Amino acid sequence: MARNEEVAGLLEEFADLLEAQDVEYKPRSYRRAAENVRAHSRAIEDLAAEGQDAVGEIDGVGDAISSKIVEYVETGEIEELEELRADLPVDMAALTSVEGVGPKTVGTLYEELGITDLDDLQAAAENEEIREVEGFGPKTEEKIRENIDFAREAHGRELLAEARPYGERIRDYLADVAAVDEVALAGSIRRWRATIGDVDVLVGSADDEAVVAAFTDWEAADTVIEAGTNKASLRTDGFRVDLRVVVTEEFGSALQYFTGSKDHNVAVRNRAIERDLKMNEYGTFDVSEVADADAGQRVGERVAGRTEESMYAALDLPWIPPELREDRGEVAAAAEGRLPDLLDEGDLRGDLHTHTEWSDGRNTVRELAEGAAAFGHDYLAITDHATGPGMVGGVGLSDDDLRDQLDEIRAVDESVDIDLVAGVEANVGADGSVSVADDVLADLDCVVASPHAALSGDGTERLLAAIDHPEVDILGHPTGRLLNQREGLDLDVATVAEAAAEEGVALEVNSDPRRLDLDGSAVKTAIEAGATVAVNTDAHQPGSLSYIRYGVHTARRGWAEAGDVLNARDADGVRDFLE
Numbered sequence: 001m002a003r004n005e006e007v008a009g010l011l012e013e014f015a016d017l018l019e020a021q022d023v024e025y026k027p028r029s030y031r032r033a034a035e036n037v038r039a040h041s042r043a044i045e046d047l048a049a050e051g052q053d054a055v056g057e058i059d060g061v062g063d064a065i066s067s068k069i070v071e072y073v074e075t076g077e078i079e080e081l082e083e084l085r086a087d088l089p090v091d092m093a094a095l096t097s098v099e100g101v102g103p104k105t106v107g108t109l110y111e112e113l114g115i116t117d118l119d120d121l122q123a124a125a126e127n128e129e130i131r132e133v134e135g136f137g138p139k140t141e142e143k144i145r146e147n148i149d150f151a152r153e154a155h156g157r158e159l160l161a162e163a164r165p166y167g168e169r170i171r172d173y174l175a176d177v178a179a180v181d182e183v184a185l186a187g188s189i190r191r192w193r194a195t196i197g198d199v200d201v202l203v204g205s206a207d208d209e210a211v212v213a214a215f216t217d218w219e220a221a222d223t224v225i226e227a228g229t230n231k232a233s234l235r236t237d238g239f240r241v242d243l244r245v246v247v248t249e250e251f252g253s254a255l256q257y258f259t260g261s262k263d264h265n266v267a268v269r270n271r272a273i274e275r276d277l278k279m280n281e282y283g284t285f286d287v288s289e290v291a292d293a294d295a296g297q298r299v300g301e302r303v304a305g306r307t308e309e310s311m312y313a314a315l316d317l318p319w320i321p322p323e324l325r326e327d328r329g330e331v332a333a334a335a336e337g338r339l340p341d342l343l344d345e346g347d348l349r350g351d352l353h354t355h356t357e358w359s360d361g362r363n364t365v366r367e368l369a370e371g372a373a374a375f376g377h378d379y380l381a382i383t384d385h386a387t388g389p390g391m392v393g394g395v396g397l398s399d400d401d402l403r404d405q406l407d408e409i410r411a412v413d414e415s416v417d418i419d420l421v422a423g424v425e426a427n428v429g430a431d432g433s434v435s436v437a438d439d440v441l442a443d444l445d446c447v448v449a450s451p452h453a454a455l456s457g458d459g460t461e462r463l464l465a466a467i468d469h470p471e472v473d474i475l476g477h478p479t480g481r482l483l484n485q486r487e488g489l490d491l492d493v494a495t496v497a498e499a500a501a502e503e504g505v506a507l508e509v510n511s512d513p514r515r516l517d518l519d520g521s522a523v524k525t526a527i528e529a530g531a532t533v534a535v536n537t538d539a540h541q542p543g544s545l546s547y548i549r550y551g552v553h554t555a556r557r558g559w560a561e562a563g564d565v566l567n568a569r570d571a572d573g574v575r576d577f578l579e
């Protein structure tokens with residue numbers, strides 16, 4: 001598994017530290033390089049092994065950056081980065097997780113007030129020291145103070161899409177270890193929660209010592225936090241990985257237990273008790289003939305434990321997919337034979353929300369179209385930003401620009417191996433108005449309307465107004481939440497979904513790792529209210545099209561079947577919906 005994510009993270013840290021020191025231009029090029037490294041199809045360590053020139057083949061990676069990447073892969077360190085870290089010894093990640101605090105602010109607040117972490121920041125805000133710093137004022141200070149709590153709550157939880165590759169990498173590594181009979185991810189990462197506390201890995205083996213030794217030997221381990229006989233924890237690039245080793249005969253019961261959620265496990269265990277069964281991480285045991293079922297963990301006759309399927313079967317239940325295990329009625333549904341036939345990654349035929357260099361994307365229409373064709377999509381909607389509230393720095397397209405772009409999309413469509421859908425991402429204003437002229441919207445095939453500013457408080461009326469607009473096809477990232485940064489709009493999802501169903505508007509599951517919006521529980525409510533969802537990436541470059549898997553699993557957390565999903569339809573089906 002490639003280390004591109006890890007290297008991209010370092011380049012971003014580089015950019016933050018440079019920006020904090022008021023260095024111009026360079027931060028931008030480091031960020032651009034980071035994105036391209038992250039999205040690159042080949043493993044960065046393989047390129048580094050071939051030499052600096054091979055690394056320099058990546059778009060936006062010049063000599064200065066490629067030499068640092070090679071240095072890192074070879075030595076595990078970048079000297080210049082270490083120096084920057086020493087110059088600015090702050091918890092950059094924690095501080096910038098406060099909305100309204102960017103790297104520049106961190107630099108200034110360190111210089112002026114010596115602020116290095118969230119505690120310092122909070123104290124300075126409470127003592128009204130920040131408002132005294134040039135360029136700040138009472139309003140900014142108040143905003144920072146308000147946002148600290150949210151950043152703190154989120155602190156320590158990692159984005160699923162950032163953690164998942166490490167989980168898959170350690171899983172694949174352990175699968176090749178001779179002593180390992182079975183290996184699987186467990187916990188929240190297996191349930192595809194939007195953020196995760198740690199990466200849980202479970203192994204079935206007869207030789208736990210050998211497994212723990214292999215685990216702590218993993219090349220990507222930065223530090224070993226602890227190593228016991230049948231458990232161990234390590235840190236890799238900031239992520240905590242917890243390993244548990246169990247005997248293979250009990251792998252299924254341990255996997256069921258450690259996948260959670262706790263609430264799901266309580267519901268399952270209650271069903272076991274009703275059947276005179278004792279169920280725990282060691283197995284399911286028939287305790288009907290046992291005088292004291294609490295006398296030990298493995299009392300009674302073992303009836304299940306080798307596989308997870310056996311654990312559910314012992315309760316007369318079909319296996320329940322991990323995404324459903326949140327105690328949202330899945331045990332009752334399983335018992336009644338009405339578990340959903342969940343959407344699969346392979347069901348999606350296209351992407352209906354993407355950006356090109358016409359707005360803030362990285363690529364031309366043609367490049368993105370070719371990327372989507374190579375990804376395997378049948379169709380692709382190009383939906384660049386329209387101008388409007390929340391679009392800063394001239395990013396959004398005017399009505400005239402949109403008409404010009406429409407011509408280009410139609411022209412490119414003639415010569416690419418994919419069906420292009422001409423669209424726009426319009427802004428939903430605070431009053432629910434849509435930012436593009438009606439006649440332009442009418443000429444486009446697909447109108448995504450998304451809130452981009454004023455993202456707090458109740459947004460129900462606002463979205464209802466947008467749904468009522470006759471040209472709107474999809475509500476993009478409906479709440480506007482940013483994981484670990486802002487909660488976004490409060491929504492009465494059922495009401496919004498009912499209106500959307502009536503007006504033939506789809507609700508988006510935005511697959512951007514920072515968004516995953518709507519989330520699983522909102523998707524479930526929306527589908528129950530009859531709405532159609534669209535699983536889109538909001539990709540700004542071809543490499544991000546693969547983030548669709550996170551949207552798919554988020555939709556699965558909302559019990560979505562292929563029939564509930566707009567872009568699981570073929571191109572004709574989608575055109576019918578859009579018309």
Ligand code: DGT
Nearest residue numbers: 187188189195196197198257258259260261262265
């Ligand atoms: P996270 O890591 O905060 O994102 O959430 P989880 O769900 O991965 O939680 P974690 O890592 O503490 O534990 C993994 C699973 O182990 C959890 O989903 C359910 C199970 N588990 C852990 N502790 C308990 C417990 O005290 N009671 C029950 N019923 N299950 C537990």
Ligand code: CA
Nearest residue numbers: 187188198200
């Ligand atoms: Ca966990």
Ligand code: CA
Nearest residue numbers: 187198200242
């Ligand atoms: Ca854990």
Ligand code: ZN
Nearest residue numbers: 353355425538
């Ligand atoms: Zn977008």
